[in-house]
Amino acid sequence: MSLSPRIVQRLEEISDRHAEIESLLGDPEVVSNHESFSSLSREYSELQPVVTAYERIRTIEDEIEEAEELLQEEDEDLRTLARETIEELRPSLNDALEGIELLLVPSDPDDKANVFLEIRAGTGGEEAALFVADLAKMYEKYATLKGWNAKLVSKRPASQGGLKEAVFRISGQDVFAKLKFEAGTHRVQRIPQTESQGRIHTSACTVAILPEIEELTEVELNVADLRIDTFRASGAGGQHVNKTDSAVRITHMPSGTVAECQEERSQHQNKDRAMALLKSKILSEQRRAQEKERTEDRKLQVGSGDRSERIRTYNFPQGRLTDHRVQLTLYKLDEVMEGALDQVVEPLVKERQADLLRGMKDEVD
16 A cells, blocks of 8 residues: 555645744744734644654655665575564554545534534324434433533424424534434334334434534524514423423525524523524535535535435334445444444444545545
């Protein structure tokens, strides 16, 4: 395994830039400019892992080259030592080459973002609504295992204990990086409790993952284009039910985009949260349209995240989960529904990285 000339050129450019920044960070004028110093420090930190990995590769290559020169010596002991050294270094070099290629794969700018997670019942009536409730519990448990905070933003109960819709805000480290692969259609196959003849029914839910984007202030919405409705939050009853119209629904009339929040304590808080969700939806749709234009000639294997895309099947009678994007089949459905979702997510992350790497090689070779 070896690096292509174009990738080597890119690595040299990164090394030169890293050295340049290191020099600038010692300049008193730069140090006195807080904004410039912070920006350069951040860039320096981002380049450091690539530079360190490239230096290690060059060191290993130098050691192999020295050992190969010893193969020309007359002393048999020296030649034996050289061969052993080369055999030991080759695997390390291949690992380092593979690792640095992954470091060069472009990262998603939203990977560190918090998310709004929306689950909606699709085909299947009440059974689909029950599955929305099951998926909501699964994602809450996954968030707990990851040390994230999952807060319910809104929900629409169904008649038999399920949910027509559930929206969460999930915050924590690298939330979008893990959950972005959940966007799409989730199909469930199981025997409903009301099914007397034991027949398996198929229903579906759709999941949307929207990054809570920091630059939401850049999304300008015309107040005249918004319809703001208030209503009473839904609940199971009891002393804690909000008896005022504190829940808020905002509709962006030109696009038909709707966002609502009913779980905060006040109407003002619900309005702020609903507005943030609305802006995230609109900005995500704009980005998706731009990405579609850029990638019309090459569709990533893991998928586009379009909710019309059937991404996964949950077969309860067989205890089987299948992710159709990476042909992954696990007979651990109970574990996954209890929040052990990493065993599904990690293969998707690796496939995405591999596909981006293939695309990067196509562009540079």
